Amino acid sequence: MRSSRLGRTGRAAALLALPVALALGAPPVLAGPSTQAGQVTPDRLPSTAQDGVALMRIVVPDQAAVDRLNDMGVDLVEYKKPVAGGLEVHAVLSPQESQQLRALGIDVRDPIADQRDYAAGQAERRAAIAENAVDAAETDTLTPLRAESFTSIDKQRFLSVEVKSSAGDAETVLTATWDAGRGTAPDSGGTATLARFTDAGQYMYHRFDEPLAVDARPTKVTITSSRGGSVTVPVTEWLGEPRKSPNPHYVSDFVDHYMDPTEVTDRITSLARQFPRIAQVIDLPYQTNGYRRAAQAQFGTAPASTLYVTSKAYGSEGGNDVSVALTQPAAAGAPLTVSVAGKAVTVNLATDAAGAVSSTAAQVVAALNAEPAAAALLTAATYRGNAGTGAVAAAPATRLSDNLKAPESVSRKPFQMKALRIGKKRDGSKVGVFLYCQEHAREWVTPLVCVETAERLLRNYARDPKTRKLVDDLDIFILPTVNPDGAHYSFYDYNMQRKNMTNYCAASAADPASRNSWGVDLNRNFSVGSLFDGYSGASTSCTSGTFAGPAELSEPEARNEVWLTERYPNIKFAMNTHSYGGYFMWPPGAYKADGRQLLPRADFGTENYFWSASDHILEAVKSWRGTAIWPGRTGPVPDVLYSAAGNSADEHWYNRGIIGWDFEVGADLYDQATKQFQPVGFQPPFAEGHEEAMEFASGQIGILEVARAFAGDRDRPDSKLRVTARTDTSTTFTFTEDEPANIYYTLDGSRPTLNSPKLTSAGMREGAQQLTVDRTTTVRWFAVDIAGNIENNYRPDGRHDNYNREQVRVGGRH
Ligand SMILES: [Zn+2]
Numbered sequence: 041m042r043s044s045r046l047g048r049t050g051r052a053a054a055l056l057a058l059p060v061a062l063a064l065g066a067p068p069v070l071a072g073p074s075t076q077a078g079q080v081t082p083d084r085l086p087s088t089a090q091d092g093v094a095l096m097r098i099v100v101p102d103q104a105a106v107d108r109l110n111d112m113g114v115d116l117v118e119y120k121k122p123v124a125g126g127l128e129v130h131a132v133l134s135p136q137e138s139q140q141l142r143a144l145g146i147d148v149r150d151p152i153a154d155q156r157d158y159a160a161g162q163a164e165r166r167a168a169i170a171e172n173a174v175d176a177a178e179t180d181t182l183t184p185l186r187a188e189s190f191t192s193i194d195k196q197r198f199l200s201v202e203v204k205s206s207a208g209d210a211e212t213v214l215t216a217t218w219d220a221g222r223g224t225a226p227d228s229g230g231t232a233t234l235a236r237f238t239d240a241g242q243y244m245y246h247r248f249d250e251p252l253a254v255d256a257r258p259t260k261v262t263i264t265s266s267r268g269g270s271v272t273v274p275v276t277e278w279l280g281e282p283r284k285s286p287n288p289h290y291v292s293d294f295v296d297h298y299m300d301p302t303e304v305t306d307r308i309t310s311l312a313r314q315f316p317r318i319a320q321v322i323d324l325p326y327q328t329n330g331y332r333r334a335a336q337a338q339f340g341t342a343p344a345s346t347l348y349v350t351s352k353a354y355g356s357e358g359g360n361d362v363s364v365a366l367t368q369p370a371a372a373g374a375p376l377t378v379s380v381a382g383k384a385v386t387v388n389l390a391t392d393a394a395g396a397v398s399s400t401a402a403q404v405v406a407a408l409n410a411e412p413a414a415a416a417l418l419t420a421a422t423y424r425g426n427a428g429t430g431a432v433a434a435a436p437a438t439r440l441s442d443n444l445k446a447p448e449s450v451s452r453k454p455f456q457m458k459a460l461r462i463g464k465k466r467d468g469s470k471v472g473v474f475l476y477c478q479e480h481a482r483e484w485v486t487p488l489v490c491v492e493t494a495e496r497l498l499r500n501y502a503r504d505p506k507t508r509k510l511v512d513d514l515d516i517f518i519l520p521t522v523n524p525d526g527a528h529y530s531f532y533d534y535n536m537q538r539k540n541m542t543n544y545c546a547a548s549a550a551d552p553a554s555r556n557s558w559g560v561d562l563n564r565n566f567s568v569g570s571l572f573d574g575y576s577g578a579s580t581s582c583t584s585g586t587f588a589g590p591a592e593l594s595e596p597e598a599r600n601e602v603w604l605t606e607r608y609p610n611i612k613f614a615m616n617t618h619s620y621g622g623y624f625m626w627p628p629g630a631y632k633a634d635g636r637q638l639l640p641r642a643d644f645g646t647e648n649y650f651w652s653a654s655d656h657i658l659e660a661v662k663s664w665r666g667t668a669i670w671p672g673r674t675g676p677v678p679d680v681l682y683s684a685a686g687n688s689a690d691e692h693w694y695n696r697g698i699i700g701w702d703f704e705v706g707a708d709l710y711d712q713a714t715k716q717f718q719p720v721g722f723q724p725p726f727a728e729g730h731e732e733a734m735e736f737a738s739g740q741i742g743i744l745e746v747a748r749a750f751a752g753d754r755d756r757p758d759s760k761l762r763v764t765a766r767t768d769t770s771t772t773f774t775f776t777e778d779e780p781a782n783i784y785y786t787l788d789g790s791r792p793t794l795n796s797p798k799l800t801s802a803g804m805r806e807g808a809q810q811l812t813v814d815r816t817t818t819v820r821w822f823a824v825d826i827a828g829n830i831e832n833n834y835r836p837d838g839r840h841d842n843y844n845r846e847q848v849r850v851g852g853r854h
Pocket of ligand 1: 118479480483618619
């Protein structure tokens with residue numbers, strides 16, 4: 041056992057005792073080591089000197105602690121993995137932020153580059169727990185949720201198991217044993233202990249922390265509980281073998297470098313010009329604020345004697361031409377005055393009787409803001425809300441700067457966002473699919489996914505019949521970069537930028553060294569299940585990585601998404617592509633932390649549809665290089681990742697009924713030599729980024745195939761009633777369907793309608809609800825699939841009785 045695990049309880053207690061309002065995202069004033077003694081220290085250095093900002097591994101005890109980090113404004117990335125003693129999350133932290141978190145008792149570990157082996161410690165911990173559990177009181181019941189085997193890159197085979205115990209407390213230990221293939225002994229494959237998975241303080245189920253590498257495909261797995269429960273289930277195959285494209289003329293692989301938003305937008309514009317019959321560009325109505333910033337300069341060293349100025353005009357619009365000088369008059373007893381000549385501002389500092397400067401930072405700030413000619417050019421402020429009582433030092437004339445480093449080819453004007461619309465018939469009559477990428481600036485692989493998908497559709501249209509069907513039968517909207525300003529900033533100024541560039545910070549966090557922390561998290565700025573509605577996973581702090589903005593839909597980038605889905609109501613599917621970790625997710629995407637109150641779950645039939653669609657979509661991802669997205673990273677967002685208040689997929693699903701999926705590209709890579717999974721990060725070497733773009737473009741094509749099947753679905757579902765248990769006094773039954781569908785039923789003899797009870801799921805990641813009757817009952821029911829086809833062409837609002845009907849007998853001979 042590593043010593044780092046000792047004292048975890050103490051750390052957890054410290055973490056939970058933190059005040060919720062603590063805004064870690066706000067730049068700490070002079071926290072941490074200074075570059076020079078007494079000098080003002082930037083918490084996030086500009087990209088030219090990004091020393092120390094790193095993707096750090098943090099281990100917290102539970103989901104509540106993740107939510108707490110989220111609330112504190114820690115820049116958590118879209119990655120979460122259960123590990124011994126809690127959850128591993130990754131955060132972008134400066135050394136000062138790491139230090140601050142550690143001071144609060146939070147277990148901030150190493151940068152992700154050197155992942156450590158925790159398996160041994162894990163096994164040891166579980167053995168200790170198992171020993172404590174021998175006096176378990178009651179036998180528990182085990183409900184198998186999922187038991188799956190799959191291959192991933194290099195044909196390595198894995199086993200993934202999820203089981204729920206009726207006890208589920210911390211003392212309950214579940215162990216899985218499996219065979220080594222058909223005809224082998226039940227325990228010949230191996231044995232491993234499952235981890236207890238909790239979220240927001242609630243027991244969810246047990247599972248392997250990550251899929252276990254196995255040599256052969258097991259046929260069955262037996263799970264036994266320290267409380268006496270036991271269950272044996274067949275192991276099913278997760279994701280089939282990759283489908284190879286049958287068409288040797290199919291072309292792919294159109295991206296050869298990471299592209300900034302200007303390049304990406306030029307590319308889709310040029311594609312629309314090349315393929316005018318099947319593609320067009322849509323200019324989105326809301327221009328972004330633009331890749332531009334006010335110009336600034338800061339004077340001083342110690343906080344009390346430091347002030348900074350910010351130009352009224354953007355740097356590119358004259359702000360960069362403003363200069364400020366702080367001059368010390370030769371005379372003693374001189375007054376503080378401000379003079380302005382053109383764009384040159386001169387502050388003549390006051391001197392005392394001995395001729396030394398006596399003007400404080402606060403006085404200089406007040407004088408600058410009070411002089412109309414100066415105030416027309418700039419505003420002045422003391423350092424991060426400091427009272428500014430220290431005397432300032434003289435300084436030569438200093439040009440203000442917007443500090444932006446992108447080449448001239450990147451416009452400093454508001455950005456015109458463009459979507460590419462692809463389809464033979466673009467009149468709204470075809471089912472629409474909205475593919476959008478790069479809501480988060482630093483996720484550089486994601487726009488490549490969107491561009492690659494567009495190119496494959498357009499360049500294969502004439503040569504591949506399957507592509508032609510997609511383009512002929514669908515109306516496809518591709519928005520390759522939702523966050524162009526932030527992404528330009530990520531490319532040229534600060535590569536870890538996540539948000540857009542719009543600064544909502546007051547003077548206390550608006551100094552030049554705070555500039556890498558400004559902006560709104562676009563995937564927290566939407567209007568459903570938002571921070572403003574009380575949901576978890578977004579921040580009110582303007583410097584937080586998950587800042588929700590001043591109001592719902594405050595940002596033009598977010599409003600453009602809403603506009604597109606409202607303007608084209610034929611859109612029924614959407615894919616929000618992010619990075620990294622390898623996830624496939626769907627709504628709900630947020631909960632209120634108190635009681636883990638989720639946005640409404642999709643109904644049973646829709647949830648089943650999501651799972652069945654995921655097979656097709658994830659097999660498409662796998663077809664490129666064999667990457668299997670894990671079963672444990674597939675499902676509703678909060679079940680597999682975390683709550684994300686105000687995200688766009690929820691916006692599209694709950695407001696407009698658009699099936700809103702999320703990808704996280706960049707699945708962990710399994711290292712055969714160390715037998716460890718390795719996270720890939722946001723900007724892997726292009727060789728890896730390229731593979732991720734290719735495989736998830738294949739996934740997007742898979743989505744289009746799912747959408748086309750939906751559009752053409754005229755098959756009515758078939759359902760059956762199945763008795764699952766009988767006693768002398770009751771009978772339990774459920775229904776089965778030949779495709780994902782909802783079942784409406786009655787038990788009281790009445791005609792079933794769309795207002796009748798609807799079959800639900802037995803629980804998260806479980807199968808169908810089981811219904812129990814205590815006397816012989818005639819069940820009446822019908823099934824409806826996701827496309828609205830009704831079993832046997834029954835009309836729930838009509839008068840005919842062509843629904844299903846079956847008597848469920850209780851007692852007597854059976
Ligand atoms: Zn993201």
